[in-house]
Each structure stands twice: as structure tokens, then as C-alpha cells.
Amino acid sequence: MARRYWLLKSEPGAYSIDDLAAEPGGVGAWDGVRNYQARNILRDKMRVGDLALFYHSVTAPGVVGVAEVVREGYPDHTAQDPTAAHYDPRSTPENPVWYMVDVRLVCRFSRSLSLKFLRTVAGLENMELLRKGSRLSVQPVSPEEFSIILDLSGENVPL
DNA sequence: GCCAACGTTGGC
DNA sequence: GCCAACGTTGGC
Numbered sequence: 001m002a003r004r005y006w007l008l009k010s011e012p013g014a015y016s017i018d019d020l021a022a023e024p025g026g027v028g029a030w031d032g033v034r035n036y037q038a039r040n041i042l043r044d045k046m047r048v049g050d051l052a053l054f055y056h057s058v059t060a061p062g063v064v065g066v067a068e069v070v071r072e073g074y075p076d077h078t079a080q081d082p083t084a085a086h087y088d089p090r091s092t093p094e095n096p097v098w099y100m101v102d103v104r105l106v107c108r109f110s111r112s113l114s115l116k117f118l119r120t121v122a123g124l125e126n127m128e129l130l131r132k133g134s135r136l137s138v139q140p141v142s143p144e145e146f147s148i149i150l151d152l153s154g155e156n157v158p159l
Numbered sequence: 160g161c162c163a164a165c166g167t168t169g170g171c
Numbered sequence: 172g173c174c175a176a177c178g179t180t181g182g183c
Contacts, residue, residue: 011169035178058169115170133176135168 003159004045005146006052007129008067008103009137017054017064017108026105031076032086034098038138043073043099045140051157052103053141053149055129062112063149066157071102109153123148 008030010016020028033039046069054065075096078084091097119130128139141149143159150157 009169037178061170133169135177137168 001047002143004047004050005141005143006041006046006050006069007055007063007139007141008052009055009057009139011058012056013059016056017105020054020067020103020105021108023105027070027102028105029100029102031078031100032084033076033100033137034079034086034088035137038136039097039099041138041140042101046072046101048072051106051146051159053146054105056112060112060114062114063109063118063153064112065108066106066150066153066155067103068106069101070104073099073101076100106157107153107155109155113149113152118149121148121152 012018014032015028020026030042033042048069048071050069052067052069053063054067055061055063075093076091076098077096078086079088079091079096079098080093081087082089086098088097115129118124118127124130124145127141127145128134128136147159150159
């Protein structure tokens with residue numbers, strides 16, 4: 001199966017690409033997702049070796065780097081922690097409800113590719129991120145879209 | 160199953 | 172802070 005491409009959205013105030021870079025080995029758990037559509041992607045679709053654009057939302061929205069999936073979907077135990085920010089009492093060890101993956105930082109872009117700029121780029125017209133009202137925090141990205149954005153970043157990452 | 164009320168996301 | 176666009180909840 002060919003490698004697939006994704007976009008992972010995070011508010012940098014909650015978890016930024018610098019936070020991922022600060023993790024041991026640049027590997028962090030993508031936890032806290034509490035949306036069923038996004039959960040289904042984390043649990044069922046993402047495979048080790050898939051690449052994801054790291055997107056900062058809300059403050060200076062833009063794509064800031066690339067991460068690689070290093071562990072496939074497994075139960076998000078933070079949902080079962082009453083002290084955690086995204087605690088969900090419906091989640092139990094028998095029925096975890098929510099899932100996460102582990103990702104490793106591949107590169108940080110020298111500068112952010114802003115949402116405003118991406119809206120002007122030919123070939124990204126149908127990108128999910130650019131759709132009005134797009135809120136999904138885990139999104140599929142086509143190989144073509146991923147390649148265009150990587151070219152614009154100037155980074156050399158094997159696709 | 161319908162749908163109004165409500166909560167959240169996220170750009171601006 | 173505003174508000175559009177969604178997602179979720181819960182009464183019926």
C-alpha cells in the first residue's frame with residue numbers, strides 16, 4: 001500500500017511543532033482528538049510511514065512542518081483521566097472510544113506557509129483545509145497537494 | 160428520525 | 172470579540 005498523506009491541526013497554544021520537537025526523539029502522541037470523523041482516520045486509516053503536514057490554527061494559521069506516523073492508532077488513555085483536559089467519562093478500558101497515533105517530527109519549515117498564501121497557490125483549489133468551514137483536525141491530503149506544499153517549503157523530504 | 164438549542168472551532 | 176459553519180444533545 002502506498003504511503004498516504006494527512007494534515008494534523010493544532011492550536012500552538014495547546015501543542016505546537018516546537019512542543020513536538022522538544023519530545024524525546026521528536027516523537028509525540030497525537031492525543032486529545034474528540035471528533036468521530038478525525039478519530040476514524042486516526043484509528044483506521046493512518047499507517048506507519050505516512051506523512052502529515054503539521055498545521056498551526058488560530059494564531060498565524062499555516063503549515064509549519066512535516067511529521068511521520070511511527071505508531072498506528074491505539075486507545076487515547078487521556079480520555080480516561082479525570083484530570084486531563086479532554087476527559088470523557090464514556091471512554092473505558094473495555095470501550096476506549098477515542099484513539100491516537102504517535103508521530104515523529106521530520107522537519108520544521110524555515111517559515112510558515114500561511115493559510116492566506118496557500119489560498120493563492122495553483123493546484124490546491126480543492127484542498128480540504130481551504131474549504132470554507134473546514135474544521136476537521138485530522139484531514140486527508142492528496143499526494144499532489146502534499147508535493148506542492150513540500151516544494152514551496154524548500155524542504156527535501158522523500159515522498 | 161426530526162430538529163431546535165447549544166457548544167465548539169477557527170478565521171478574521 | 173464577532174460570527175459562520177459544523178457537531179452534538181436531547182425532547183418529542
